[in-house]
Amino acid sequence: MKYQEVALAIEQSIRKQNLAQGTRLPSLSQLSTTYDASKTTMVKALAILEGRGIIFQVQGSGIFVRLKARDNYIPLTTNTGFTTDLGTHLITAKLLEFKVQKPSEDLIRDFNCDPDEDFFFLKRKRYIDKKVLCIENSYFRQKVVPYLNEEIANESIFGYLDKVLNLKVGFSDKYLQANVLTEAEAKLLELPLNAPGFYIDELFYSTTGIPFDFSQNVYHYKNAHFFLQSINK
Amino acid sequence: MKYQEVALAIEQSIRKQNLAQGTRLPSLSQLSTTYDASKTTMVKALAILEGRGIIFQVQGSGIFVRLKARDNYIPLTTNTGFTTDLGTHLITAKLLEFKVQKPSEDLIRDFNCDPDEDFFFLKRKRYIDKKVLCIENSYFRQKVVPYLNEEIANESIFGYLDKVLNLKVGFSDKYLQANVLTEAEAKLLELPLNAPGFYIDELFYSTTGIPFDFSQNVYHYKNAHFFLQSINK
Known part of the structure; x- marks a missing residue:
């Protein structure tokens, strides 16, 4: 959609010019002219x-730049996959397990799906700049993602979904907590x-x-820190 | 602003009617009529x-309801203080320390402030339904928050800022990580x-x-789980 394109163009312009927090942007009508967009779109x-x-x-008073203050934090508000989010870092993946399976009761509830649907299960170890980033257990619904293979699973899956299947993430629900690692997780993450x-x-x-x-x-916990920028209601 | 009022009214209407995920809302023009708002505002x-x-x-295709799937998770996207965010729970605070101090180097950088500015420092233990929720160390800038006392610090500070000082949160930057508790933190949180x-x-x-x-x-880590709903760029 046009307004999404304009939003992205403005964001890129802010980053390209390396504008400081609090910098005033041109007015709404000036921006409308610059980006050839209607007032509603802007x-x-x-x-x-x-x-x-x-x-x-x-x-x-105006429109002002807002920027994150700390570097090397993983953004929690985007969901385009690490390979896009952490563009300045080297993100790699190692496939540990790959199979097709039926959904658990939790998955049936989360997907609101038929118990007979098939899911691709993938277990991957992910690295940031060659340091261990995380262990990932993913369940892709075959009804929406009809094909995956081990080669794709070793790369950016979201890149494949976008480019080959034209499947884009609309939104996501995230649930976060801290806990004690299981023995298997500690081993895989190379932690005590x-x-x-x-x-x-x-x-x-x-x-x-x-x-x-x-x-x-x-x-x-040492290699992954996160940030999030909130606005008020 | 009008659009913020309209957004809040629509949100409250969705919650009040307990609408399910995926429920289609009325069209933009119908909503404009219902809420007596211009198309731009809507x-x-x-x-x-x-x-x-x-x-x-x-x-x-339309406008659809999106709702969190799990209960009892603390929302990360709002920043109106727990007392508002967790309205259905009993949130209480116990003041552990209260003093006025000069900013550390980190604070000077974060606030971009003068080293001679005064800050209120508060250490509080917070409870959710009488269970320990967190330990909070807060630094309030006197230049913006000229007065605080121990009585206020035992209640909802953000409620006081809003009602008495007419100071509202515009936005916030959050940084998240897991780590091993210090001995002092473990003791205060009643954890091993x-x-x-x-x-x-x-x-x-x-x-x-x-x-x-x-x-x-x-x-x-057992009493506090978080959720976050993302949208794509």
Whole structure:
């Protein structure tokens, strides 16, 4: 959609110019002219950027740049896969397990699906700049993702879904907690027994609102820190 | 602003009616009539709701309800303080320390402030339904929050800021990680030595973009789970 394109263009322009927090952007009407967009489109684009923590708007005062303060934190608000989110880092994956299986009761509830549907199960170890990042257990719904293989699973799966299947993430639900690693997790993450883990369960939906992937990730507590920019209601 | 009021009214209507995930809402023009809002205001309100994970929009198809799937998770996208976020639970605080101090180097950097500014430092233990929720270390900037006392610190500080000082949170930056609790933290959280902690550092800004509170919170890993709803770029 046009407003999404405009939002992305403004974001890229802010990053390219390396604008500081609090820098005032041109007015709504100036931006409309620059990006050849209607006022309605621009209002939508700015609201998206505000929701994503890229700008803030002060009534009667203007539109200002908002930027994260700390480097090397993984953003929690995007969901385009690590390979996109962490573009400046080397993200790699090692496939540990790959099979087709029926859904558990939890999956049936999360996907609101038929117990007879097939799911691809993948267990992967992921690395950031060759350091262990996380262990990932993913369940892809065959009804939406009809084909996967081991070669694809060793690369960016979301890149494949986008480019080959034209399947884009519309939104996702994330659940986060800290817990003590299991013995198997500690071994895979190369951490001592009873070390902490940062757990994120995530359910991904298509742009039409169909859930197609559930991932249970446990992160290396030293190699993975996260950030999130909130706006008020 | 009008669009924020409309967004809040639509959200409350969805909750009040207990609408299921995927329920189609009325069209943009119908909503504009219902809420007596211009199309531009409604587009803005819907973009805010989309950004906050309350609805999703499918091009050419409509506006749909989006809801969190699991109960008893603390939302990470709002920042109105626990007392508001966790309205159905009993949230209480016990003040452990209260003093006025100068900022550390980290605080000077985070607030971009003068080293001579005064800050209120508060250490609080917070409870959810009488169970330990977290230990909170907060630094309130006197330049923006001129008065606090021990009585206020035992209640909802954000409620006081809003009602008495008319100071509202515009947005916040959150930094999250898991780590091993320090001995002092474990004791305060009533957890064994070397138990994991869920750490959130948060910098709160006013609606005009001025940082006024930095909080370092460590959560009880069994009593605090979090959720977050993302949208795609």
